[in-house]
Amino acid sequence: MIQAASLLAAEENNPLFPHPYELVVGIFSFAVVLLVVGKILTPRIQKTLAERTEAIEGGIRKAQDAQAEAQALLKQYKDQLAEARHEAARLREEAREQGAQIKAELREEAQAEARRLVAAAHAQIEADRQQAFGQLRTEIGRLSIELAGRIVGESLEDEVRQRRVVDRFLEELESTGAAVR
Amino acid sequence: MSTLTLLASGEDKFTPPGLELFESPPIIPGVDWFTKPVLLALLSTLIVVAFCWSAFAKPKLVPRGVQNIGEMGYMFVRDQVARPFLGKDADRWMGLLLSLFLMVWVWNVMGVVPVLQFPVASHIAFPIALAIIVYLLKLYLGIKHQGPIGYFKNMMFPPGLPKPIYLLLGPIEFLSTMIIAPFTHAVRLFANMFAGHIILAFFSLVGFWFLFEKLTPLGAPLGVIGVVMTIAMTGFEMFIQFLQAFLFAMLAAMYIGNSLHSSH
Numbered sequence: 288m289i290q291a292a293s294l295l296a297a298e299e300n301n302p303l304f305p306h307p308y309e310l311v312v313g314i315f316s317f318a319v320v321l322l323v324v325g326k327i328l329t330p331r332i333q334k335t336l337a338e339r340t341e342a343i344e345g346g347i348r349k350a351q352d353a354q355a356e357a358q359a360l361l362k363q364y365k366d367q368l369a370e371a372r373h374e375a376a377r378l379r380e381e382a383r384e385q386g387a388q389i390k391a392e393l394r395e396e397a398q399a400e401a402r403r404l405v406a407a408a409h410a411q412i413e414a415d416r417q418q419a420f421g422q423l424r425t426e427i428g429r430l431s432i433e434l435a436g437r438i439v440g441e442s443l444e445d446e447v448r449q450r451r452v453v454d455r456f457l458e459e460l461e462s463t464g465a466a467v468r
Numbered sequence: 469m470s471t472l473t474l475l476a477s478g479e480d481k482f483t484p485p486g487l488e489l490f491e492s493p494p495i496i497p498g499v500d501w502f503t504k505p506v507l508l509a510l511l512s513t514l515i516v517v518a519f520c521w522s523a524f525a526k527p528k529l530v531p532r533g534v535q536n537i538g539e540m541g542y543m544f545v546r547d548q549v550a551r552p553f554l555g556k557d558a559d560r561w562m563g564l565l566l567s568l569f570l571m572v573w574v575w576n577v578m579g580v581v582p583v584l585q586f587p588v589a590s591h592i593a594f595p596i597a598l599a600i601i602v603y604l605l606k607l608y609l610g611i612k613h614q615g616p617i618g619y620f621k622n623m624m625f626p627p628g629l630p631k632p633i634y635l636l637l638g639p640i641e642f643l644s645t646m647i648i649a650p651f652t653h654a655v656r657l658f659a660n661m662f663a664g665h666i667i668l669a670f671f672s673l674v675g676f677w678f679l680f681e682k683l684t685p686l687g688a689p690l691g692v693i694g695v696v697m698t699i700a701m702t703g704f705e706m707f708i709q710f711l712q713a714f715l716f717a718m719l720a721a722m723y724i725g726n727s728l729h730s731s732h
Contacts (some may be wrong), residue, residue: 305593308501314595325563335527414732
């Protein structure tokens with residue numbers, strides 16, 4: 288070391304001559320860097336970079352898968368939607384047809400019912416009229432005979448004659464009624 | 469510093485800085501080996517190790533903070549240095565190349581760090597230390613991968629040339645690969661840092677001398693030029709420092725690549 292130093296002193300001004308102790312320090316300091324940075328730390332960062340590449344590639348693949356799936360789903364939904372629209376249109380059409388048909392049927396039924404009611408009413412009226420007429424006829428007969436009996440003063444006891452008189456009277460009445468009407 | 473004391477010793481003439489810039493007395497008297505460049509070299513090691521440790525010790529899949537910067541450096545060395553010369557072997561040699569690049573760069577950057585201001589690589593021993601390591605590795609790998617005879621045969625007599633050419637090419641290739649390459653590897657870095665340091669020292673001394681030591685109406689503009697040039701050259705020097713670190717690692721990668729596979 289002393290020898291080297293004295294040698295150095297002689298060559299001190301020549302920048303092209305390496306100082307031995309600097310050589311040693313240079314190699315030592317680089318060896319430390321190589322050991323720590325090169326041997327310990329570089330593999331770590333390389334591992335991390337490789338993992339990152341893998342993660343990114345995996346992520347991209349996953350995203351592509353997800354996108355494809357989403358596309359398929361979208362297509363499926365669109366198909367379903369179109370189908371549903373079609374179905375709805377069909378149902379609407381059907382309902383309209385059915386509605387029209389029901390309306391026609393109802394109208395038919397209502398008309399039939401109305402006709403029936405009218406007919407029933409007519410029949411009722413006719414029956415009532417007949418009944419009233421029958422009652423009226425006997426009542427009028429009785430009243431007329433009573434009246435006539437009172438006026439004439441004689442009792443028309445004979446059944447057959449009595450009936451004949453009444454009938455004749457009524458026919459007269461009817462014919463006058465018809466003439467009036 | 470030594471130049472300033474020299475100036476203060478009462479010279480009247482401006483003397484440009486010379487080799488005394490590179491003389492550094494022991495920091496602790498009696499401990500001859502412990503000089504400024506040695507201290508800075510050890511400090512550089514500490515810086516590189518500390519930086520890489522904080523960046524890469526517990527690397528995260530999603531990088532944060534220092535890891536981002538560290539990865540930027542790693543990517544740079546990998547994509548610009550290792551892969552172009554080593555191809556698929558790049559990852560195996562990344563440890564060495566990253567260490568070389570960061571080591572040399574921090575050594576160089578010491579030249580512009582305020583107060584420290586001394587590029588470690590301007591003492592030739594440091595570039596030589598690295599160049600020797602790369603040189604020995606180159607020989608070892610070449611002999612291991614191409615065989616002792618094959619290595620020199622591939623080096624000196626690449627196939628596919630007319631015979632007489634080999635007479636000329638053989639010695640040139642041998643000389644170039646075995647002697648000139650390691651020499652220039654070290655000297656290129658050393659000379660750049662050496663010259664850069666002298667230039668910076670020169671311009672800053674011009675500024676200091678003409679603006680502070682001997683302020684005269686005629687000298688003042690010169691001093692201003694000196695200051696401006698110091699700033700400009702510091703920027704340029706930072707670029708050179710980076711470039712030389714890059715080049716040093718790149719050449720190492722090239723030598724290793726040539727040893728792994730015969731280049732021709």
